[in-house]
Amino acid sequence: MLFMVEMEVVVPHDVDRDHFEALKAEEKVRAQTLQKAGTWRHLWRVAGQYANVSIFDVQSVDDLHEILLGLPLFPFMKTKVTALCRHPSSIYDDDR
Amino acid sequence: MLFMVEMEVVVPHDVDRDHFEALKAEEKVRAQTLQKAGTWRHLWRVAGQYANVSIFDVQSVDDLHEILLGLPLFPFMKTKVTALCRHPSSIYDDDR
Amino acid sequence: MLFMVEMEVVVPHDVDRDHFEALKAEEKVRAQTLQKAGTWRHLWRVAGQYANVSIFDVQSVDDLHEILLGLPLFPFMKTKVTALCRHPSSIYDDDR
Amino acid sequence: MLFMVEMEVVVPHDVDRDHFEALKAEEKVRAQTLQKAGTWRHLWRVAGQYANVSIFDVQSVDDLHEILLGLPLFPFMKTKVTALCRHPSSIYDDDR
Amino acid sequence: MLFMVEMEVVVPHDVDRDHFEALKAEEKVRAQTLQKAGTWRHLWRVAGQYANVSIFDVQSVDDLHEILLGLPLFPFMKTKVTALCRHPSSIYDDDR
Amino acid sequence: MLFMVEMEVVVPHDVDRDHFEALKAEEKVRAQTLQKAGTWRHLWRVAGQYANVSIFDVQSVDDLHEILLGLPLFPFMKTKVTALCRHPSSIYDDDR
Amino acid sequence: MLFMVEMEVVVPHDVDRDHFEALKAEEKVRAQTLQKAGTWRHLWRVAGQYANVSIFDVQSVDDLHEILLGLPLFPFMKTKVTALCRHPSSIYDDDR
Amino acid sequence: MLFMVEMEVVVPHDVDRDHFEALKAEEKVRAQTLQKAGTWRHLWRVAGQYANVSIFDVQSVDDLHEILLGLPLFPFMKTKVTALCRHPSSIYDDDR
Amino acid sequence: MLFMVEMEVVVPHDVDRDHFEALKAEEKVRAQTLQKAGTWRHLWRVAGQYANVSIFDVQSVDDLHEILLGLPLFPFMKTKVTALCRHPSSIYDDDR
Amino acid sequence: MLFMVEMEVVVPHDVDRDHFEALKAEEKVRAQTLQKAGTWRHLWRVAGQYANVSIFDVQSVDDLHEILLGLPLFPFMKTKVTALCRHPSSIYDDDR
Numbered sequence: 001m002l003f004m005v006e007m008e009v010v011v012p013h014d015v016d017r018d019h020f021e022a023l024k025a026e027e028k029v030r031a032q033t034l035q036k037a038g039t040w041r042h043l044w045r046v047a048g049q050y051a052n053v054s055i056f057d058v059q060s061v062d063d064l065h066e067i068l069l070g071l072p073l074f075p076f077m078k079t080k081v082t083a084l085c086r087h088p089s090s091i092y093d094d095d096r
Numbered sequence: 097m098l099f100m101v102e103m104e105v106v107v108p109h110d111v112d113r114d115h116f117e118a119l120k121a122e123e124k125v126r127a128q129t130l131q132k133a134g135t136w137r138h139l140w141r142v143a144g145q146y147a148n149v150s151i152f153d154v155q156s157v158d159d160l161h162e163i164l165l166g167l168p169l170f171p172f173m174k175t176k177v178t179a180l181c182r183h184p185s186s187i188y189d190d191d192r
Numbered sequence: 193m194l195f196m197v198e199m200e201v202v203v204p205h206d207v208d209r210d211h212f213e214a215l216k217a218e219e220k221v222r223a224q225t226l227q228k229a230g231t232w233r234h235l236w237r238v239a240g241q242y243a244n245v246s247i248f249d250v251q252s253v254d255d256l257h258e259i260l261l262g263l264p265l266f267p268f269m270k271t272k273v274t275a276l277c278r279h280p281s282s283i284y285d286d287d288r
Numbered sequence: 289m290l291f292m293v294e295m296e297v298v299v300p301h302d303v304d305r306d307h308f309e310a311l312k313a314e315e316k317v318r319a320q321t322l323q324k325a326g327t328w329r330h331l332w333r334v335a336g337q338y339a340n341v342s343i344f345d346v347q348s349v350d351d352l353h354e355i356l357l358g359l360p361l362f363p364f365m366k367t368k369v370t371a372l373c374r375h376p377s378s379i380y381d382d383d384r
Numbered sequence: 385m386l387f388m389v390e391m392e393v394v395v396p397h398d399v400d401r402d403h404f405e406a407l408k409a410e411e412k413v414r415a416q417t418l419q420k421a422g423t424w425r426h427l428w429r430v431a432g433q434y435a436n437v438s439i440f441d442v443q444s445v446d447d448l449h450e451i452l453l454g455l456p457l458f459p460f461m462k463t464k465v466t467a468l469c470r471h472p473s474s475i476y477d478d479d480r
Numbered sequence: 481m482l483f484m485v486e487m488e489v490v491v492p493h494d495v496d497r498d499h500f501e502a503l504k505a506e507e508k509v510r511a512q513t514l515q516k517a518g519t520w521r522h523l524w525r526v527a528g529q530y531a532n533v534s535i536f537d538v539q540s541v542d543d544l545h546e547i548l549l550g551l552p553l554f555p556f557m558k559t560k561v562t563a564l565c566r567h568p569s570s571i572y573d574d575d576r
Numbered sequence: 577m578l579f580m581v582e583m584e585v586v587v588p589h590d591v592d593r594d595h596f597e598a599l600k601a602e603e604k605v606r607a608q609t610l611q612k613a614g615t616w617r618h619l620w621r622v623a624g625q626y627a628n629v630s631i632f633d634v635q636s637v638d639d640l641h642e643i644l645l646g647l648p649l650f651p652f653m654k655t656k657v658t659a660l661c662r663h664p665s666s667i668y669d670d671d672r
Numbered sequence: 673m674l675f676m677v678e679m680e681v682v683v684p685h686d687v688d689r690d691h692f693e694a695l696k697a698e699e700k701v702r703a704q705t706l707q708k709a710g711t712w713r714h715l716w717r718v719a720g721q722y723a724n725v726s727i728f729d730v731q732s733v734d735d736l737h738e739i740l741l742g743l744p745l746f747p748f749m750k751t752k753v754t755a756l757c758r759h760p761s762s763i764y765d766d767d768r
Numbered sequence: 769m770l771f772m773v774e775m776e777v778v779v780p781h782d783v784d785r786d787h788f789e790a791l792k793a794e795e796k797v798r799a800q801t802l803q804k805a806g807t808w809r810h811l812w813r814v815a816g817q818y819a820n821v822s823i824f825d826v827q828s829v830d831d832l833h834e835i836l837l838g839l840p841l842f843p844f845m846k847t848k849v850t851a852l853c854r855h856p857s858s859i860y861d862d863d864r
Numbered sequence: 865m866l867f868m869v870e871m872e873v874v875v876p877h878d879v880d881r882d883h884f885e886a887l888k889a890e891e892k893v894r895a896q897t898l899q900k901a902g903t904w905r906h907l908w909r910v911a912g913q914y915a916n917v918s919i920f921d922v923q924s925v926d927d928l929h930e931i932l933l934g935l936p937l938f939p940f941m942k943t944k945v946t947a948l949c950r951h952p953s954s955i956y957d958d959d960r
Contacts, residue, residue: 431563
């Protein structure tokens with residue numbers, strides 16, 4: 001079950017930099033673990049912004065929620081979730 | 097070079113239905129040709145809407161423009177184009 | 193799997209009234225069939241508007257899409273879909 | 289009398305964490321008390337966000353206001369209130 | 385129980401003028417009947433626009449909905465409904 | 481001369497609470513004085529929000545401005561001002 | 577008493593051109609009559625748009641409303657009204 | 673004196689196609705004449721949309737207005753005008 | 769050459785009050801100097817807001833920019849600039 | 865390959881001024897280096913705002929992203945990226 005998630009990271013100018021860098025490092029590990037597991041199916045950077053477009057493949061909406069809320073940078077994110085489904089003109093087996 | 101394109105189709109209630117259905121059929125053929133060519137890399141339906149999220153892989157912005165303007169349903173579409181690039185945490189070779 | 197769907201019906205002033213009334217009657221039948229099947233779990237009117245708030249319980253996003261696109265009044269609707277999940281403070285077995 | 293209330297919690301990055309966690313615990317108790325009383329009729333988490341969609345069943349608008357303003361996390365919330373009423377196609381006795 | 389209703393009338397340029405004028409006359413009669421009944425408690429014109437701000441005093445949200453949907457000009461209106469309640473600083477007995 | 485003023489109070493989480501409570505008390509006194517003088521003609525709470533809808537009856541726009549800027553909580557408010565006038569269907573002598 | 581009024585004229589592509597041109601001519605006469613009377617105090621074109629920014633000096637909000645609704649092109653306009661008052665730093669006697 | 677003008681062309685589905693194509697041809701001639709005269713300094717297509725971003729170099733705002741209103745496709749355009757000036761970090765003689 | 773500039777002043781609640789009051793005093797002096805020079809042609813307060821509507825008459829866009837950026841309160845302002853030109857129905861020599 | 869980038873700089877009122885001025889100086893050096901290299905093709909100030917409109921000529925979207933994220937003032941910027949392509953009516957060799 002696929003969802004597009006758009007994440008924008010907003011960094012307050014007076015954040016503790018060391019703490020934030022530590023969270024970023026954790027975020028990268030988490031993102032790669034989820035990619036290897038096949039859950040975070042696509043991950044692109046939005047050009048010119050501290051933001052990404054992602055495709056998640058999850059068993060349920062609850063799984064999706066648990067994953068997103070658990071991201072180390074979640075407290076600094078604005079998120080937008082869009083439910084996707086198979087397009088009648090798609091020829092790709094993966095895009096479902 | 098990757099671009100996310102979000103397309104929403106708006107059908108005027110007084111459109112000529114036969115003409116519109118003919119355009120839809122052409123659109124499907126075009127979409128599948130572009131998928132087979134590797135240009136239209138992903139194509140998902142937005143749940144509950146006459147809209148899609150697509151990923152295009154093109155040689156240039158001019159190519160992207162020519163493809164989109166040439167879509168049979170383009171005159172009925174609202175489009176939004178977002179330039180994407182490689183995410184530093186991505187492990188996928190394809191997502192670039 | 194639960195989704196909130198907000199539907200607003202926009203009626204063009206020059207629509208064929210008989211055709212529209214026929215669609216409304218079909219819509220009512222469809223809505224009640226889906227409620228009896230347990231798929232359309234809640235259905236409320238938004239006060240003062242030709243709009244509703246609905247909760248759907250579906251097996252997949254594709255099912256949700258098929259149901260919404262198949263509604264007789266869909267061509268006259270603006271829709272907004274929100275994926276819902278269990279709230280940690282909920283005590284209701286049904287709200288999942 | 290039913291109202292949909294959408295609540296989004298915005299947590300300032302420099303909030304006192306202990307104070308905030310204490311408020312969250314109180315909020316959970318309050319939410320469950322109101323559910324048991326039949327006042328907070330539905331409570332869903334919005335997937336991927338620190339936000340919920342709720343249905344309240346109250347005797348008056350003043351009651352609704354008193355309940356919402358009294359929520360421990362209210363000072364951190366953005367709220368949107370929508371008055372609901374019975375939908376002519378609804379078959380549910382409860383959705384009123 | 386008080387609700388503020390903001391109504392904006394949008395007149396399509398190709399509407400049948402006689403039909404529209406007839407609806408306007410009916411609307412005026414209806415508005416005055418509801419004012420005399422104490423239901424439509426206040427009615428102001430928004431300066432420079434074909435729009436009004438109104439205060440309704442109703443027994444239930446269903447009553448409010450029935451009144452608004454029954455207005456002769458409803459098919460040409462955009463409406464916004466806001467639930468009101470007593471303000472702790474109000475000294476007026478009527479503003480509740 | 482009537483104006484609708486919508487006021488939303490935004491309280492920064494790190495405000496000095498004693499100072500703010502003192503301003504709130506002053507605000508209440510001021511609001512009641514203006515009501516008794518017939519200037520602040522209506523005052524309703526917006527349900528579920530720290531916001532109000534008010535009707536002011538003033539001699540001039542300058543008077544309105546002076547009153548609003550002088551409110552103790554003005555520095556924490558977002559305001560929206562709408563000029564109102566008599567509605568041709570109104571039967572109330574007061575709504576002008 | 578001064579009000580800024582922003583007017584945007586939206587011309588439907590299928591409007592009767594002769595009728596519209598006749599309204600435009602009437603509008604010009606009306607605008608100049610109101611300028612000579614000192615009521616329409618300023619009138620500027622917004623560069624690159626079929627829109628204007630105007631300053632009206634009126635005795636009451638009802639006068640303003642009557643003037644605007646009476647403009648021959650009003651049915652094709654979107655209007656925005658802003659109440660103005662004397663600025664404490666202004667040195668102009670006229671800007672009040 | 674430089675202005676950025678963003679133009680979006682909106683084509684009604686029931687427009688007379690021959691008339692519209694004739695206007696498009698005229699528009700192209702006009703655009704090229706203005707480019708050769710040094711007035712329309714830059715002209716880019718927005719990828720994926722029937723829209724452009726343009727830079728105009730004019731003697732006055734009135735000149736700019738006259739040019740834009742005189743474009744054959746102006747009746748089908750939404751325009752946005754932004755006044756530009758020299759950037760303190762610019763090294764280009766032309767960008768002023 | 770005329771520009772409408774809309775300025776809204778946003779005062780952070782934790783600003784140094786003495787510093788801010790000093791800037792306000794400087795702003796007033798600057799505004800009056802520019803009015804006497806004929807550059808700041810009109811200046812009105814927006815009723816109920818810490819905002820103004822102004823008309824500037826400048827030799828060039830660069831002059832306008834230099835003036836606005838140099839205002840003592842500029843760091844606390846949101847600004848919107850609109851290029852104005854002579855309206856074909858205007859009878860005023862000054863409104864150009 | 866051309867992209868329009870709109871950058872707005874938002875300066876928090878409690879930023880360390882020396883640090884910010886140092887970043888501004890670095891930003892200027894960087895901007896001029898990129899202009900000399902032909903990458904930052906145009907750079908204009910938006911009149912009356914701490915904002916610019918820029919045209920970048922890059923080899924790839926990844927290059928564009930690296931350049932923008934590397935700007936010393938990027939942490940204080942809101943950016944908007946628009947992909948541009950050759951306009952069929954353009955006569956300029958450079959505008960591609």
